[in-house]
Amino acid sequence: MSNIFKNIFTKNKKLSTDELIVKKTIISFFFFFILMGAGFYGWKWLRYQPESANGARQPLRTVLDMNESLFRRILSNRHLTREYSVEDAVKNVRVNGDLGLKSILDTASWRLYVIKKNGDTLSLTMDDIKKLPKTEIVFDFKCIEGWNQITHWAGVKFSDFVHAYGLTYETQMKYTGMSTPDKKYYVGIDMPSIMHPQTILAYEMNGKPLPLNQGYPLRLIIPVKYGIKHLKRIGTIFFSNSRPPDYWFERGYDYYSGL
Amino acid sequence: MKKIVKKHPLAIRWFHWINFPVLAIMIWSGLLIYWANDVYKIGFGSTLLLKFFPNSFYDALHISFHLAEGMAYHFVFMWLFFINGFLYVLYTILSGEWKYLLPGKNSFKEAWQVLLHDLHIRKMAPPQNKYNAAQQIAYSAIIIMGLGSILTGLAIYKPTQLGWLCTLMGGYKFARIIHFALTIGYVLFFVIHVIQVMFAGWNNFRAMVTGFEVVKTKEESAAEEPINK
Known part of the structure; x- marks a missing residue:
């Protein structure tokens, strides 16, 4: 046996079939283990990459952002979420999370603040918002956790809202940011998605004013995104060319989170 | 006498051994995602046969509370899974390897005989080429399953922008079930x-x-026998 090992790696030696089998097997497995090892260390390398400030390892975040730029290309105002009839909507709408809703809401003093590019701030009451044309939508709400529910909402189309308040200049920027009055929950949304014709500032659910746990008095309904972007109890809206802070992005989720 | 015979081309060996860890990562990250809404179970009436998955399973594999991490890995490694699978199919077509892999007319009958043979019920295995009939069916089915995973995966990944695909896959809920069932299929395939x-x-x-x-x-071993008797 030891002869075989001596012989097979001698140059220009004529090998028997048995020796050739051993030689080829050794060489192949040598490279096989090297490649398996390289794969294993590649994986270890990835697993030990420091988590960046946004809660995801940088190589993963880079690919997620590349996915975003790819799938943004196919988002358009003509790509609509399927709508259902009102009878299809569930009566018991699932409540998932109360981030930004824990502080006490003073209904009388609540205002929607919209920060304009020139520094001015619009301060709007619910009556101001309800004066605008009302849009209803019944759609399949999708949570990032994986469940979905057909739900019924009504409010003002975001695109109607910005046009009514002369925010055309602001909508030429890249992002819209929103936060709850206590600033505990906040989202950032790319402009094409927030201006999508099915995105609404909702004040009704199932034909009645929003319940407190669903974001009374005003929440975002944006069917082209997962539920994490549907901010409840909107306090402030602003516009920006860089990504506004986003609560779940900071905890490792995809910034875009588009559907 | 022994003879060295070429069996698997280098390309196929690469595709095979790349797919193994990539699919493992896809299944693992998929479990991290599934955990966040783990609603599937097998049972009838009020009898529960199997819950996907019991808590002991999550604990053993440290699955709980890693949804963001699972999504990040899943949507990165999906590219490797897709590219590797696509190149494999392309290669089998261009190289002619598909001829060994695709089941023929008699494959289903023969696969049954292979099964009986493997279970030691039948003595003789049917004659075969590089792959027996059961392998041909299994290796072709796994490609269709891979395609199914990609299509149902895309359907639940972008149900609005690829709304037509989501509808084609039977809707959001159904596509998610199929996507999950296919994964169970891979695990069973792997075990067998x-x-x-x-x-x-x-x-x-x-x-x-x-x-x-x-x-x-x-023939050659016969020729090898000494002639001078």
Whole structure:
């Protein structure tokens, strides 16, 4: 046996079939283990990459952002979420999370603040918002956790809202940011998605004013995104060319989170 | 006498061994995602046969509370899974390997005979080429399953922008069920595959690494016998 090992790696030696089998097997497995090892260390390398400030390892975040730029290309105002009839909507709408809703809401003093590019701030009451044309939508709400529910909402189309308040200049920027009055929950949304014709500032659910746990008095309904972007109890809206802070992005989720 | 016979081309060996860890990562990250809404179970009426998954399973694999991490890995490694699978199919078509892999007219009948043979019920296995009929069916089915995973995966990944696909896949909920069921299918495939490879032995396993198989040839061994009797 030891002869075989001596012989097979001698140059220009004529090998028997048995020796050739051993030689080829050794060489192949040598490279096989090297490649398996390289794969294993590649994986270890990835697993030990420091988590960046946004809660995801940088190589993963880079690919997620590349996915975003790819799938943004196919988002358009003509790509609509399927709508259902009102009878299809569930009566018991699932409540998932109360981030930004824990502080006490003073209904009388609540205002929607919209920060304009020139520094001015619009301060709007619910009556101001309800004066605008009302849009209803019944759609399949999708949570990032994986469940979905057909739900019924009504409010003002975001695109109607910005046009009514002369925010055309602001909508030429890249992002819209929103936060709850206590600033505990906040989202950032790319402009094409927030201006999508099915995105609404909702004040009704199932034909009645929003319940407190669903974001009374005003929440975002944006069917082209997962539920994490549907901010409840909107306090402030602003516009920006860089990504506004986003609560779940900071905890490792995809910034875009588009559907 | 022994003879070295080429069996698996280098490309196929690469595709095979790249797919193994990539699919493992896809299944693992998929579990991290599934955990966040783990609603599937098998049972009838009020009888629960199997819950996907019991808490002990999540605990053993440290699955709980990793949804963001699972999504990040899943949507990165999906590219490798897709590219590797696509190149594999392309290669089998261009190289002509598909001829060995695709089941033929008699494959289903023969696969049954292979099964009976493997279970030691039938003595003779049907004659075969590089792959037996059961392998042909399994290896072709796994490609269709891969395609199914990609399509149902895309359907639940972008149900609005690819709304037509989501509808085609039976809607959001149904596509998610199929996507999950296919994954269970991969795990079953893996278990059977490993058992079969262990039974088939070293020569067969070595071929997936080295590319060659050692065949004993009767004619030559007869010729090898001493003539001067």
